[in-house]
Amino acid sequence: MTRVALLRHYPTDWNGEHRLQGQVDRPLTSAAEDALRALRLPDDLAAVRVISSTLHRAIQTARLLGREPSTDPRLMEVAWGDWEGCRAEDLQADPSSGFMPTGEMPWDMRPPGGESRKDAWARTRPALAEIADDPAPALIVTHKALMRVILQIAHDHQSAPEIKRGRLYPLTLREDGRPVAPGPVMRLVAREREAQK
Secondary structure, three states, rough: EEEEEHHHHEEHHHHHHHEEEOOOOEEOOOOHHHHHOOOOOHHHOOOEEEEEEHHHHHHHHHOOOOOOOEEEEOOOOOHHHHOOOHHHHHHHHHHHHHHOOHHHHHOOOOOOOOOHHHHHHHHHHHHHHHHHHOOOOEEEEEEEHHHHHHHHOOOOOOOOOOOOOOOOEEEEEEHHHHHHEOOOEEEEEEEHHHHHH
């Protein structure tokens, strides 16, 4: 079994505009870059291997925390298809869109031209199994909806924790890639605070 922690990338302009990004490759905002430069990984994770989605917002997040990640396209965000670039509130206001908040979407509901959470799990599980081939702990820098999928599995489809920025979500991977034993949520550490001690 391999210990890992999940970290959500920091914000892009589309996050600020409440647009669904999915697999559209938006970079971090300058404010997000500045925020990350003021943070570091906690000591327990300072030397672990880092794997990220191939989308720039995840790679930039890892790099600004001082780590060069290996990348895997199977760790990309859930594809929202035709909904990518749209604001959730606009889709929700249009009954013909079929949209519903991600926390309420059935496991196998597929957005037009996109993928369901079940689809996302099918492509992600082999990547997690490969990560689990190495017993060394790892940090996975990825995306909110995909993290929700992984954490839902780890929590046996029960209520998973809310995913916040600057938080690390530890869990253990079995050899088959299935996440189990979620641990207490951790935080990124402020560099300034450390310098003052």
